[in-house]
Amino acid sequence: MDNVLIQLVNLTKTYHIGETEVRALRGVSYTIKSGDFLAIMGPSGSGKSTMMNIIGCLDKPDSGQYLFEGAEVSKMDKNELARMRNKKIGFVFQSFNLLSRTTALENAELPLVYSNVPGKEQTQRALAALESVGLKGRAHHKTNQLSGGEQQRVAIARALLNNPALILADEPTGNLDSKTSEEILTIFRNLNQDKGITIVMVTHEADIGAQAKKRIFMRDGQIIREDGN
């Protein structure tokens, strides 16, 4: 399990907000191995969200190299980035980001809609994914009829649907109570251990970060400390 999944080499990113320049990343280098469970930690404004967006192929660095399974993401065009997000990465957000007034099943199916999978297979795979996160009986409930924990589990099912190499979780427990948070983290741990899926989680809560296998701490656009067990 020592093969490299993601290689970040000297990434920089600067945002221009009006007149002011925000140097969100100032030369970040890091290597994520396949099977890692990594927490990116740091206060707000430390650059962890930017890092997350770049790893998630939502944004491109100004300079530096980003390799995903050896492919150079920093040189991809928009369509290729969309394909990366679709096939290789599953997102789990703090605010769940499910489509409202839509059933859990339809939400879970969504990645397959954009990868030309036949309708029947879509439904089967989405149902299986929902079952794997413990939502078997809730597939036809609309998202607003589900609790926060259930919604986050739908989001995880959706993230799993294309068998991604990486799950990116952005403050996944930020909107949940501690008991539910624990359940969600257990799901992540199981996915990481049983299926070998690499998980990168952004959080500013120390006790949540402590549950990952490795941690990096960011401040002012740089990694200031890393540890791992």
Added chain:
Amino acid sequence: MLFRILRVSLRALSRNKMRTFLTMLGIVIGVGAVISMVSIGSGAKAAVEERFAAMGTNLLFVSGASKRVQGVHSGFGGSQTLTVEDANAIIERCPAVEAISPSVGTRAQVIYLSKNWNTSIQGTGERYPDVRKWEIESGTYFDETAVRSAAKVCVLGADVKKNLFEDVDPIGQTIRIKKVPFIVIGVLKSKGQSGGYGSRDDQICVPYTTCMKRLQKAEFLSSIDISAATSALTAQAKMQITDLLRDRHRIAPGSEDDFQVQDMAEIAEGAAATTDVLTLLLGSIASISLLVGGIGIMNIMLVSVTERIREIGIRMSIGAREKDILIQFLAEAIVLSLVGGLLGIAMGVGVSKLLKFIPLFATIKTVISIHWVVLAFAISGSIGVFFGFYPARKASKLDPIEALRFE
């Protein structure tokens, strides 16, 4: 694939039913208006063609040519060149001509006892009913002797009879036209509404000789109604009449005729062209409402894109490409306008079918042309593409990070 896109857009549209309905209404009314207006125009054309067909295809008219004074055409009958002798020569020397009726006309106040009525006075020959295929309701038409002697007799149109006599039998009664007493000897059968140009039953026929001497003091005929022996001989009759009149009027070869010979087909064509313009006019006015409907779609699609920025962000983070988002919103606009178009067609057809049950419009004839139905449907589809493209493109160009962060 197509089915899936359709399903997604139908679901999105059904999420806000009231708004979808109101947006669609713009297109429904637009398409409905185009179809019903055009059906009225086409109906008018059909009515005109029908009436001309009923008048017979062997009918010809000779009138004074359009006179041009300093570039201004006076219209047919503007020059006074046709004489009674011309009319007599036509019936004597043109073998293809079967019957003629010289024609002069004026308007006059007509008095019977205490009632009076303003109507059109037609001076005609004795063959008028044959030439114009007009039947006599009661009494008789005046004969050749009456014409030769300029007798003061008249035949009433159905409307005139109704207005002056009501239920009284007019035959044998005396009416005054421009203070000249005329004896009523017959009543013409009603020909009905002429579709906007006034009733043809609102007229009184008198011998043209009487009209020229006693009512008008005219020396020239305004026109000559002619019937060819058969429809097939119409063209031949026209040639013979033209040659004869050019000869009689001493027109040098190469000069313009000072008269005009028209056959029914030509006149029908002219009238049909007029109704075509009417159709076009009605159609283009209605098209404006279609345009407004299209702008409504664009407006709502823009609102919808703004409202769903978050959804767009989610879809992008999951792997939707620009193209996917573009197609999704474009499909919504197209579904909106096509469904609106279909309902509009139903509405337009319904309106034109129901029009005859509304008293005010009962006389309007409508004809639904399949061309316009297909065209309206195609136009409504194009409206979806045209007005949906800008909002859809706007949606597809959103930055996924910003879209996800949007509250």
